[in-house]
Structures are given as C-alpha cells and as structure tokens.
Amino acid sequence: xxxxxxxxxxxSMPASAITPxxxxxxxxRWIAGAAAAGLAGWSARPGxxxxxxxxxxxxxxxxxxxxxxxxxxxxxxxxxNFYEFGTGKDDPQRNAHSLRTRPWSVTISGEVESPGTYxxxxxxxxxxxxxxxxxxxCVERWSMVIPWVGFPLGDLVRRFRPTSKAKYxxxxxxxxxxxxxGQRAGWLRWPYVEGLRIDxxxxxxxxxxxxxxxRVLPNQDGAPLRLVVxxxxxFKGIKSIVAIRFTxxxxxxxxxxxxxxxxxxxxxxxxxxxxPRWSQASERRIGASLFAATQPTxxxxxxxxxxxxxxxxxxxxxxx
Ligand SMILES: Nc1nc2c(c(=O)[nH]1)N[C@H]1C(S)=C(S)[C@@H](COP(=O)(O)O)O[C@H]1N2
Ligand SMILES: [Mo]
Numbered sequence: 001x002x003x004x005x006x007x008x009x010x011x012s013m014p015a016s017a018i019t020p021x022x023x024x025x026x027x028x029r030w031i032a033g034a035a036a037a038g039l040a041g042w043s044a045r046p047g048x049x050x051x052x053x054x055x056x057x058x059x060x061x062x063x064x065x066x067x068x069x070x071x072x073x074x075x076x077x078x079x080x081n082f083y084e085f086g087t088g089k090d091d092p093q094r095n096a097h098s099l100r101t102r103p104w105s106v107t108i109s110g111e112v113e114s115p116g117t118y119x120x121x122x123x124x125x126x127x128x129x130x131x132x133x134x135x136x137x138c139v140e141r142w143s144m145v146i147p148w149v150g151f152p153l154g155d156l157v158r159r160f161r162p163t164s165k166a167k168y169x170x171x172x173x174x175x176x177x178x179x180x181x182g183q184r185a186g187w188l189r190w191p192y193v194e195g196l197r198i199d200x201x202x203x204x205x206x207x208x209x210x211x212x213x214x215r216v217l218p219n220q221d222g223a224p225l226r227l228v229v230x231x232x233x234x235f236k237g238i239k240s241i242v243a244i245r246f247t248x249x250x251x252x253x254x255x256x257x258x259x260x261x262x263x264x265x266x267x268x269x270x271x272x273x274x275x276p277r278w279s280q281a282s283e284r285r286i287g288a289s290l291f292a293a294t295q296p297t298x299x300x301x302x303x304x305x306x307x308x309x310x311x312x313x314x315x316x317x318x319x320x
Pocket of ligand 2: 081138139140233235
C-alpha cells in the first residue's frame with residue numbers, strides 16, 4: 001500500500017535557488033514570513049540575530065516540559081557534536097552549510113510490511129507536529145534543555161507495520177563526503193549508524209525531530225530529520241537520517257564500533273555507571289554561569305518513572 005519507490009532525486013538546483021521558500025514539508029505546516037516574525041519565547045542574548053529558518057506549526061505537549069529554563073538558541077546551535085562536519089564543538093555551525101536537506105528521502109527496509117523509499121513530505125504528512133521540551137545529556141558530561149519539534153518515532157514504526165521478527169530498529173545518517181567533509185577523515189566508521197530495541201523505539205518519549213524552538217532544524221542540529229531519545233546519552237540521537245531498517249539482530253552502532261569498552265548499545269543515562277575515563281555522576285548545563293556548580297545527573301536523565309520498566313531485570317552495569 002505504501003510501496004512508493006520514489007527515486008532519490010539528487011538535486012541539480014544551484015545553491016542560490018535553495019532558499020527558505022524551497023519548502024520540503026507540507027506547506028500548511030509553515031508560517032509565511034517567519035524570518036521577520038518576532039522571537040516570542042526565545043531565550044536569546046542581546047544582539048543575537050534570528051536565523052532565517054522557516055517556522056513550524058506545532059502543538060505544545062504539556063506532558064513534556066522541564067522545570068528549568070530552556071538553553072539559549074545560540075548555544076543549542078553553536079555547541080554541537082556532528083563529526084561529519086568536524087570534531088570541534090563549533091565546527092558543525094561553521095561547516096554544516098554544505099549539507100543539502102532538500103529534496104530528502106528515507107529508505108525503510110527489513111522486517112516491515114511496507115518497505116520503500118519515502119520522501120520527507122510522505123513521512124511527515126500523517127503526523128501532527130508537537131513541541132516537547134526535553135533534558136538532553138551528552139556522555140561528555142554537559143547537558144541542555146531543548147524545545148524540540150517533532151513527532152513520536154512509534155507513530156512512524158506502526159505505519160510501516162513491522163513483522164514479528166522486527167526486534168530492533170537501525171538508523172543511518174547520509175553518507176556523502178562532498179556534503180559532509182568530515183567523512184573524509186577516519187574519526188568514525190561512516191556513515192554514522194545507531195539503533196534501538198523495538199520497545200524503546202515504540203516508547204512515547206522517543207521522538208523524530210524536524211525542528212527546535214519552533215523553527216526548522218539548523219543543519220548542525222541534524223536537519224532535516226534526527227532522532228531524540230532523552231533518557232539516553234546524546235550519541236544515540238543520530239542526525240540527518242536517510243535509512244531506517246527493522247532487524248532481528250541488534251544492529252551495530254557508530255560509537256560502540258569505535259570504542260566498545262566506552263560506549264554501549266543501550267547508553268541509558270546512569271550516574272552510577274562511570275565512563276572508563278570519567279565519572280557520569282554530574283553534569284554541566286551549557287550556558288549556565290561558568291561559576292555555577294555542576295548538578296547531579298539523574299538516572300535515565302530524569303525519565304526513570306517513564307522508562308525504567310523497559311530494563312527490568314537487566315544488569316545496567318553490563319548493558320551500559
Ligand atoms: N550523524 C551523527 N549524529 C550524531 C553525532 C554525529 O557525530 N554524527 N553526534 C552525536 C552526539 S555524541 C551528540 S551529543 C548529539 C549532539 O546533538 P546536538 O549537536 O544537536 O546537541 O548528536 C549525536 N548524533
Ligand atoms: Mo555526545
């Protein structure tokens with residue numbers, strides 16, 4: 001039924017033609033003249049210029065808010081991990097402009113009844129967008145509070161009707177060293193890959209994000225489509241996804257392949273299980289004063305009530 005084998009159209013458009021008006025989502029989701037609109041609700045530093053990214057229509061989900069101020073937009077978009085554009089925190093902001101995020105399509109394959117290649121518009125059409133404010137925690141001991149715009153990954157999974165053999169979901173980032181110059185270096189095995197157990201993927205907290213702070217994702221944050229799993233370390237949140245595969249076996253993951261003793265498949269935020277080279281007991285909130293004390297890290301990044309049951313009976317030291 002959903003079998004639409006749409007060939008990935010590699011854009012031959014000149015860069016000058018790709019403007020915010022070259023819209024890749026359903027037009028109804030966009031608010032015209034977004035760049036000129038005010039920045040209501042933004043925590044921006046004085047003098048910070050609004051990015052020229054289109055706004056997204058999303059309903060605030062009151063279930064997912066955080067009792068802390070959101071991290072400033074300019075911190076969320078200038079302090080990044082995206083090794084396809086360099087290993088420095090400010091490299092993605094400077095270099096990710098070479099990524100073309102439209103047209104974009106995602107290949108769905110493996111243990112599903114409706115495999116195929118779907119355009120981003122196809123994927124988004126049936127799913128109303130929500131704004132959800134999540135705590136985010138990197139394995140490097142820094143954290144942020146981010147108002148994401150997206151839709152539950154589980155909604156997409158259900159739509160493709162996984163077979164009874166689908167025990168895991170594997171994700172893959174674009175591989176194109178021309179657009180992603182970091183892929184010419186051997187920092188990781190490319191393309192970046194990640195995965196979830198199917199019950200984790202179905203959990204209502206797992207989000208596919210297309211925006212933040214009410215606007216389309218900037219490239220450095222994983223445009224046009226990235227995973228957000230707030231109870232896990234940041235490296236599970238794979239960016240710029242081009243393929244989703246349903247598998248019977250646990251799929252390989254980028255950081256686990258690079259350093260298996262340091263980065264596990266599960267990567268649940270856990271203050272009681274240290275990284276081999278540093279403690280995970282505390283974290284530093286990005287943007288907070290340099291003099292602000294670090295704060296204690298919470299089990300499952302504060303989402304234990306929601307997700308701890310997924311891991312009942314598992315030794316979380318072994319399955320780190
Ligand atoms: N494709 C890809 N996805 C990625 C990464 C990456 O290098 N490449 N870095 C991961 C890591 S380590 C973190 S902490 C988060 C950072 O997301 P942010 O830059 O939007 O905060 O993205 C994750 N997703
Ligand atoms: Mo990270």
